Amino acid sequence: MHSPGPLPTPGALVDLAREFTPRVEAFGSTPVLLDLQGLGRAWPSPRALGEALLEAARRRCPEPRVALAVSRVAALLISQGREGLTVLAPGEETAALAPLPLSLLALDPDREETLRGWGLRTLGDLAALPAAGLAERLGPDAPRLRRLARGEDDAPLVATPLPQCFACTLELEWPIDGLEPLSFILARVLEPLCARLVERGRRAVSLALELALVDGSVHRRALHPAAPSSDPRTWRTLLLLDLEVHPPRDAIQALTLRAEPTPARTVQFSLLDPAQPSPERLAETMARLHEWTSTGRGGAPVLLDTHRPGAFVMVSFAPGAFRSLGSESHAPRIALRVFRPPRPAQVSLREGMPVFVSAGGVRGAVLDLAGPWRASGDWWDVAWSREEWDVALAGGVYRIFRDRLREAWFLESELD
Structure with missing residues (x-):
């Protein structure tokens, strides 16, 4: 099915074809190939089916052309070369294609000029050439062009998937x-x-x-x-x-x-792993x-x-892919148990280093310590500046810090 005139919408002809069959191969907006197998029971003859297609196409687009044939390439070429409705019986493809112009094959200019130099003007002229020696004169693609001119399919209908x-x-x-x-x-x-x-x-x-x-x-x-x-x-x-x-x-x-x-x-989970949600x-x-x-x-x-x-x-x-934990190392790690919010603390210093800490639930002399670690930032927005220490008391190891902007001490976490 083909429409040489302008279409109301780019997919008008494709949408029309899908009303008759889901197996449709579209070449852009036009032409369109339909697989009509199995529709014979709905119409008394192939011509009646073709007339139904043509009548439906006339309501959608100007000057539609419809060709019915057992050959995919014959229907495609005849719908572009003949007006109205054409219904071919099996075996009539070569004779029906013979008077059509060579331009329907969409040859490159050099190839078409060579054929015209040989005096070839129609598909019938090309189909009449002997197959022997044709590839040597025109190249390896020449036998395929001859088969197309005779209406012999080189590929099956490949349905265009629905959007x-x-x-x-x-x-x-x-x-x-x-x-x-x-x-x-x-x-x-x-x-x-x-x-x-x-x-x-x-x-x-x-x-x-x-x-x-x-x-x-x-x-x-x-x-x-x-x-x-x-x-x-x-x-x-x-x-x-x-x-x-x-x-x-x-x-x-x-x-x-x-x-x-x-x-x-x-997803195929392992039989040995726990079930996932x-x-x-x-x-x-x-x-x-x-x-x-x-x-x-x-x-x-x-x-x-x-x-x-x-x-x-x-x-x-957004969870990632499931990953088994069987191969991971089970070496002990130090956990940092953070107090939220940090607990206010009273810290006694000697030579700038903490020697005694008192906070909610934590109190004792510093037995050992590490630090200080100083950091600051965000001075252009909400500035912060702090000095951190890790201190060992009799009851455990803790992290304390001094807010250098507020000059206040806090107990931040416990190392477990």
Whole structure:
């Protein structure tokens, strides 16, 4: 099927072809090849099928051309070289192609000039040449061109995959207000959307929700969970939890959901390792934690690139791949048990070094010490400056520091 004239939209001819069969091979906007096997029961004859195709094409584009043949290349060339409808019986391909011009083969200029110098003008002239010696005169591609001119296929039909668009829109008859009725609407939209993801072997890595409100505004939310999911119940829970924190300001008239797909990954765990939590359950747990805590207090801590102690930010929790701990060393490590907030302390000095420490629950003479370690920074914002010491008392080893800006001592942690 081919349309030499302008198309109303670039994919108009492809969309028309998909109304008849899902196996469609598109060459840009036009021409389009259709695999019509299995459609004979719906029409009494191949010509009736061709007329149905032509009539449907005339409603979409100007001057359409339709050719039916058992040969893929014959149908492709004839649809570009003949107007209207052409139906070929098996064995008629070479004769039907014979009067068509050589330009349909889209030859390079030098090759076409050579053939015209030999007096060849049509596909029939090229098809009539003897196969023997043709490659020596025209190059290794010449036998393939001769087969194309005779209507002999050099490749099977390769269906163009459908564009992957995972979106659903639902117009409501009556506006709804509140999360309880919205929960049922979300279930109706999410179940077919997630079913399409599963059919294509995909999961949604993110989900965008657009709520058209009665006042004409649009309430938009985007979810990026810790792990991709294709479970409609998980996505509904995540959406409802997010809308509890960020509710729309008016009643809802329509909603649209768009999923960003990613290939589904099957993880094979070891039989000897402990079972891992479900990624979908993890996403729900993280969403509930975000709901229960204030903004910026849920997620995973990431240290900042600074010497300021305890400086970190919270980011979305994204676990990495499971890693077995069997090969790791079990050598003992020193743990630093931090007191939050640091405990105010009274420190006696001798020659600038601590000799006695008294803080909440900790009191004693310094038996040994290490330090000092001095650090400062952020003078352009909220400046800090401190002097750290590790001190050994009778009851344990502790880290104390002096706030050099406030001239105050604090007990920060205990070394275990």
